Amino acid sequence: MNLTMNLKSPYLIIDMAQETYTNEDPLKLESGEFLPGFQLAYTTQGHLNTSKDNVIWVIHALTGDANVQEWWSGLVGEDKFYDPTKHFIVCANLLGSCYGSTQPLSENPKTGKPYYYDFPHLTTKDMALSLDLLREHLGIMEINTLIGGSLGGQVALEWAYLLKHKVKNTVILASNAKTSPWTIGFNETQRMAIESDSTWGQSTPEAGKKGLEAARAIAMLSYRHPENFAENQADAEDKTDQFRVSSYLRYQGNKLANRFNALSYWTLTKTMDSHDLGRGRGGVKKALSEIPSRVLAIGVDRDLLFLREESQFIAQNVQLGTYREIQSPYGHDAFLIEYSQLSYILSSFYLEAND
Known part of the structure; x- marks a missing residue:
């Protein structure tokens, strides 16, 4: 300072x-x-x-x-x-x-x-x-x-x-x-996503990175309200696949995984649970x-x-x-x-x- x-x-x-x-x-x-x-x-x-x-x-x-x-x-x-x-x-x-x-x-x-x-x-x-x-x-x-x-x-x-x-x-x-229990439940599903990553358990900085992407996508569903998704992620035409919200959640997951690490995310969500x-x-x-x-x-x-x-x-x-x-x-x-x-x-x- x-x-x-x-x-x-x-x-x-x-x-x-x-x-x-x-x-x-x-x-x-x-x-x-x-x-x-x-x-x-x-x-x-x-x-x-x-x-x-x-x-x-x-x-x-x-x-x-x-x-x-x-x-x-x-x-x-x-x-x-x-x-x-x-x-x-x-x-x-x-x-x-x-x-x-x-x-x-x-x-x-x-x-x-x-x-x-x-x-x-x-x-x-x-x-x-x-x-x-x-x-x-x-x-x-x-x-x-x-x-x-x-x-x-x-x-x-x-x-x-x-x-x-x-x-x-x-x-x-x-x-x-x-x-x-509701918030702990959301956090647990995110940690389950991280656990499902085949690299989780390895002693490397990249461990759990793909799982963290999925965890962030889950988290985004709790951070926003359905009205917000309906307004900003609705598709303009009839579709059966490749929805805007799917792309949005994948983008948010990738964005976080490139700036954060799964081990810190795991630690901090556990901290939140214990509050x-x-x-x-x-x-x-x-x-x-x-x-x-x-x-x-x-x-x-x-x-x-x-x-x-x-x-x-x-x-x-x-x-x-x-x-x-x-x-x-x-x-x-x-x-x-x-x-x-x-x-x-x-x-x-x-x-x-x-x-």
Whole structure:
């Protein structure tokens, strides 16, 4: 990270940067296993103000990365809702993901070879703990807004529980407090697709690649709503084969397989499955009730993967909860697309805090 101090200015100037945080101490995981040190790739944009209370920490979804200004360009960036000229924006690649953080293809220091299938099981609590170590490394004492969607929302909720009063606002988009059997089922079918790849089990970076293509195609069916497919993938003429939606799903599968790896995908979907804020804390309702920050839970009316009722449940059980809803035929993916609605909802949320 590029840090410069202007002695004539009260601001710590932090340029847009992509860096890697290295923790050499073993990280005890919720499973009881230890990860012998780890790395997190992260980006920072903007600068800390004098009171250091303008931190916006974004947590990406399943196959996202730390470059939030690219995949959330309608919400983060200059003249956008979260503007780096006003905020200090941080986004880290989650532990287990393959965009610069420690993951199954990383070297296991105990063997000198990649972890491959020996990579330990991670939970959302483990991810939150790793992010908190990065927070301490960056010298951030308070987070103004912690925001994430889908898997990112699960990690954000877990971290909000751990942070307590160190976070002022928590925004959870299209997510939940405990993963439902429905979502676990979708994830299991994807892992079954990866398992069916004849290369799965081999200790190579390409293992499970074709299976990952099929897994992504399955996932796309849960990310969008049937209305969206009917509008954008319907064929203009009577056909008996070679349908547009077939080509679209194959394209999406190939696209992901060329930028991601099956082992990371396997790891992260397992992490999503294990999400349960109430585990070891007296249940989900009790755990939610112990989150002191203002919480905005945003659901999507036609989300087939994380039902809006799950977002409503979060808002109803935290101390200071608000529920708002995106109306969209895009389904689950709406939180990455419907920028106008998101900006309006977020504006209202912050205005309410000032009333």
